[in-house]
Amino acid sequence: MKVQELREKSIEDLQGTASDISEELCKLRFQHGIRPLENTARLTELKRDIARIKTVISEKKKTN
Template sequence: MKAEDIRKMSAEDLENKEKELREELGNLAFQHRIRPLEDTSRLKKIRKDIARIETVKAQAVS
């Protein structure tokens, strides 16, 4: 997900997307502890997307 796309989203959509990504990250991290994932880069991509959303939300507040 690109920052440009995130900036176009409404505040409610940002909250929903962040919640969805955090749930997915938790599930993948749990699965990775049980059995190594084939694509571990997915964890890093999700963390970066969450960080992008948090950054856009912080910019909107100030």
């Protein structure tokens, strides 16, 4: 997910996206605990996406 795309969204949309990604991350972590994942890099990608979203949310809150 690109930062430019995130900056165009509203705070509510960003929070919804963050919660969706968090759910997906939780499911993948659970699956990884049961058996190894084929693409473990996906866990890192999701964590970084969440961090990007939270950064954009805090930037938007500071400017408003």
